[in-house]
Amino acid sequence: MTGRLSRRRLLGWAGAGAAVAGAGAVTACSASLAPVAEGVVPFRGERQAGIVTPAQDRLHFVALDLTTDNRDRVRALLQKWTTAAERMTAGAETAPGGAVGGNPDGPPADTGEALGLPAAKLTLTFGVGPGFFDKLGLDPALRPAGLAELPRFTLDQLDPALSGGDLCIQACADDPQVAVHAVRNLVRMGFGTTTVRWSQLGFGRTSSTSTAQATPRNLFGFKDGTRNLKAEDGAELDQHVWVQPADGPPWLAGGTYLVARRIRMHIEIWDRTSLTEQETIIGRTKGEGAALGATGEFDPADFAAIGPDGQPRIGEVAHIRLASAEALNGVRILRRGYNFVDGSDGQGHLNAGLFFVAFMRDPHAQFVPMQRALANNDVMMEYIEHTGSAVFACPPGLTEGQYWAQPLLEA
């Protein structure tokens, strides 16, 4: 109990301007994780956090495989994970006194690199992949149709070492150290039950999921996600993001699907492309982010407009047209991607791109037609390469006392 430093304590008391008067106040504070402090996104609720939560600055995404077929063991891990996740999203250590307050002869329960850091809006979002059902021998009726593997798209260069997974955890935070700490500690708890299949760090959110956020730019220098679904979209979210009770097994009702695609960008080639060409490929201006022919970023794109040369103002194969709801029978998705730079590739080029994460009600009705249209027609495909791919089902939010995926495991 000596030298214990709670991130939550710093945040909840010192951060709120109240003086930490003495041991009494500290004890009272560490005894409970409520009330919610600034910078803390509630862990429990109708939906999992980290989906329509305004996109944080940083990402650490991890896909894991089960190394056991023992359901009890998986249940025990999910319970352990949930407890630790709830604590960490509140800015606390994985266990009370976990970093430095334990037995000095043993390794600390918490790895400690987030000591003294605020919660930084950490969210941890959990999903299960197709293999989860097979490995645990779950009733096939529990497996939702949306979890069928994605088809191979034209030009896909998928690396199995960057694809798939039986489980996933998306950690988003405004501080990369907080996100990495969370994933690292969850992975550690999983040794013997899960193993990391792949993981991805991301920075510079490439989409806004709230109207309160400015539209960010991707590594091509363009604003990304101007027409994205947003937290404020209410009914639209029910239509496009949240799985409805009639859609499939009850455990997923109110949940959603997560599609992840690691998209390597050939930055150096793009950078040698003229501005006009870049804008033509995208269908928007680079500066303002306005659809070609419009002035403001949020001015509606006029896909029918004809330019002075008699051709459509926004080209037939412009990225925003191919990906638009108008061209896809109303299909929309909620994007939550991040830029990544995994160093250089050994040939003098940035190993960089977009880690595309999107949430939707049905990947096969939404992501598949959209990606197919892009893969087959988008000129941008000359500058990018899809190197990783995965699909997960994310259960709805947790009620008090519930652990991740409890309704599925106890169905």
Added chain:
Amino acid sequence: MSRTSRAAVRVTTVIGAAAALAACTSTAPPSGGDAAGGGPIAVTAADASCDVAAAEAPAGKITFSVRNTGSKITEFYLYGTGDRIMGEVENIGPGLTRDLIVEVPDGGSYTTACKPGMVGDGIRAPFTVTGSATRSVDENTRLAEATTGYHRWVTSQIEALVPKTQEFVDAVKAGDVETAKALFPVARTYWERIEPVAESFGDIDPKIDGREDDERDAGVQFTGYHRLEKDLWVDGLQADSPAMADQLMADIRDLQSRTATVELTPVQLANGAKELLDEVATGKITGEEDRYSHTDLWDFKANVEGSQGAVASLRPVIDEKDPTLGPVLDERFAAVDALLEEYRVGDGYRLYTELTDEDKRRMAEAVDALGEPVSQVAGVVTS
């Protein structure tokens, strides 16, 4: 050799401990005399069978008289829970008889095993100890038993390490490259099982197990197993290879005499168990250690056995303090063993160069899964 400094591990050398330990040694010359409880239990150890004349004995001092009727060198073990070694005799040559005298104070289920060829889990059979030899078992007693038991185990390993390394050294000196190559991973097995003990002396490990690219003080040569490994596999025997072989033998004997007086604490045992797995992760799964011979899986197996040996010595304390940890350790050790069995070729293992990335990934996975609970042992025994 561990690639990290072990400076934090200190060793207490106790003058006079050698005499005390002599009484605990597990091997004894063949004796026809009666031991307490009705005489020695005859064990007939053949190449494919292990006949133990009795499957039961009263608690207390139990003597097994092990006769090797087979054609391979064999070993005989008595195991407690979690493969805790209660006692063992190693290096019983064909035609020889050796006694195992073992002190078993608690009644319960045990296991006997002969290991013809000294490999694998051996030919096992259940063995029951009835009643109990009364004694007070407080925590200090248990901890003392753990360190004594581990010391006994280390001693038995060194007793095998010395003659095996001598055979290896003799082959090098005779210029018999093929024999030396065959003996290299076998001799190292005993070394790799007890490496944390050698590392605790600081100066011995670099001499015996250093790498060519390690930084050395001016004038200090690259010596030990890996120098001879390089000669055998890469450069061919050199003019000074025989001298290097003699040097290795001298260093091994130095280790033997120093180990006799070493006293390890339970925390050191626990940390040693963890460090052996760290070695596997950083040296063996990467193929770093045996870079010329590629016999890393032999060392891998030996490191895991060494870790298991240390954990097994602490097992009664672990079971008392955290009953959930022991079964997890059993299961994870068994998983690593089962995985390694897949790579067995005859008495040895596949070469590192024959492993695929997928093989290495599976090994890393199994070692991660084992390393976490093993890292908990120190905290549990001191809680």
